[in-house]
Amino acid sequence: MENIDWKNLPFGYYPTDYNVRCYFRNGKWGELEVSSSEYISIHMAATALHYGQEAFEGMKAYRGKDGKVRLFRWEDNAKRMRMSASGIMMEKVPEELFFAAIDKAVRLNARFIPPYGTGASLYIRPLLFGSGAQVGVKPAKEYMFVVFVTPVGPYFKEGFNPVAVELVHDYDRAAPQGTGHIKVGGNYAASLRPADRAHKDGYSSVLFLDAREKKFIDEAGPANFFGIKDGKYITPKSCTILPSITNKSLEMIAEDIGLKVERRPVPLEELETFEETGACGTAAIISPIKKIVDRETKKEYHYGDIAGPYSTKLYVTLRGIQEGEIEDKHGWTTVLEGI
Numbered sequence: 001m002e003n004i005d006w007k008n009l010p011f012g013y014y015p016t017d018y019n020v021r022c023y024f025r026n027g028k029w030g031e032l033e034v035s036s037s038e039y040i041s042i043h044m045a046a047t048a049l050h051y052g053q054e055a056f057e058g059m060k061a062y063r064g065k066d067g068k069v070r071l072f073r074w075e076d077n078a079k080r081m082r083m084s085a086s087g088i089m090m091e092k093v094p095e096e097l098f099f100a101a102i103d104k105a106v107r108l109n110a111r112f113i114p115p116y117g118t119g120a121s122l123y124i125r126p127l128l129f130g131s132g133a134q135v136g137v138k139p140a141k142e143y144m145f146v147v148f149v150t151p152v153g154p155y156f157k158e159g160f161n162p163v164a165v166e167l168v169h170d171y172d173r174a175a176p177q178g179t180g181h182i183k184v185g186g187n188y189a190a191s192l193r194p195a196d197r198a199h200k201d202g203y204s205s206v207l208f209l210d211a212r213e214k215k216f217i218d219e220a221g222p223a224n225f226f227g228i229k230d231g232k233y234i235t236p237k238s239c240t241i242l243p244s245i246t247n248k249s250l251e252m253i254a255e256d257i258g259l260k261v262e263r264r265p266v267p268l269e270e271l272e273t274f275e276e277t278g279a280c281g282t283a284a285i286i287s288p289i290k291k292i293v294d295r296e297t298k299k300e301y302h303y304g305d306i307a308g309p310y311s312t313k314l315y316v317t318l319r320g321i322q323e324g325e326i327e328d329k330h331g332w333t334t335v336l337e338g339i
């Protein structure tokens, strides 16, 4: 086991021993290759660099109280990466190859899997990009699939403490009928400027509105949004939202604990009616929101300085399932045997 200060690990890049790579060339995927280099060498005319042919995934391996290492709903990440690939005309990574790569990357770096109870986990970052040269705007003929892992602490240094979020009208992360529903780097490039502005103003993230009418809540930068009121878990439905696997899981847990689930357009005015709100994604599971400040109207929505009872229950349950402490009745986890 690595000698790391696990409890104070940031959510950042920490070097590990190996990464795995696979190339799609001449119409087929090659063998998985293991590398100990943190660098990749690619053609300067690669489509990833010019035309944004790049997609990624974010998932985690968790060390449970029972010592076992678990993945959470990896098949959904594999499927989403195929959707992302298809959305920007990239070669799809077959499910078996996706699993073989993450399995290998986790095993080879087993000494970096944070111990149970530290709040840290092993973040897994699969990425796929057009590595073949093109100058005209066309999909590449060659692709590279890479998986690296890095131990991470909680995404928000506040931990499971409510954060302040800035609602913006003057930026969109994705266009209607664009690429908001797939996990591609381009969406993130578009979100960097408003996110940086929000951070400088003391907010932990940005909440975007629907790009077409600016009337409905979309999502919170790299996380989906949900609100709770009157025994209901409500999350926006929009073609520009990335389908979060965490959100999908929380919806099921919400039903399990007796909440009614609504996935529908959420008008801006509804913000004042919620009892609890939060942002959800793999990185933090749930970041409860204490206040949302509308940058344009200066209107503020307050949800309390401590996490609400439903958000807490949802968080504790999902985390318990991921760490093998709560019965996984939906069959979401995969134990990686022998690590």
Ligand SMILES: *Cc1c(COP(=O)(O)O)cnc(C)c1O
Residues within 6 Å of the ligand: 058, 183, 219, 221, 222, 223, 224, 242, 243, 244, 245, 246, 247, 280, 281, 282, 283
């Ligand atoms: C990855 C991502 C999420 C969260 O998805 P999870 O599968 O829950 O990790 C939410 N929004 C965006 C834009 C994302 O890229």
